[in-house]
Amino acid sequence: AQKVTQAQTEISVVEKEDVTLDCVYETRDTTYYLFWYKQPPSGELVFLIRRNSFDEQNEISGRYSWNFQKSTSSFNFTITASQVVDSAVYFCALSLESYGKLTFGQGTILTVHP
């Protein structure tokens, strides 16, 4: 069975600080997909990134970056120079098919203070 663990329940930072959200996953499959979603206070789920298990390249998108390490089964998410608008719940998720069931972590509540 698959499992995703986000050990950080809540993180609080001050604006402009860098923050890393941890995600550790478990699966016996060699082909899988990893995702990050953002849930702002308004409640909707916003897709941030998808990575397949064969692509270990790190990715950067503006202030966001993702570090995928198969050796440690981790897919960590870093926000550089955080802003108040980054305050949200962030979910890491795993799927064995790119379209199939998502197994979510518990979520990390990020609060960025002005």
Next chain:
Amino acid sequence: EAQVTQNPRYLITVTGKKLTVTCSQNMNHEYMSWYRQDPGLGLRQIYYSMNVEVTDKGDVPEGYKVSRKEKRNFPLILESPSPNQTSLYFCASSPRTSGREQYFGPGTRLTVT
């Protein structure tokens, strides 16, 4: 605009009163699913459907029913709601092709008293 819609967005009901939460997508996606979100537990899959007339249980199916009579619609039915079904519900859809993310609806907040 490509989207997944859910109705109602908010619902307060009483124990035992049957209810249906509708989900519709306009992207011609084959795959649809329902999740519930509870504090500290993340989102858990309730039911999913690979295509019309094909549905199967997810991780927490007890107390729920679904149907998929048309490709675009995937309603979630609670025949006898109980307080432990108070939760935030999300419908999602995706095409059955590699390399595409799932699209989520806006969520339905259900309270059962």
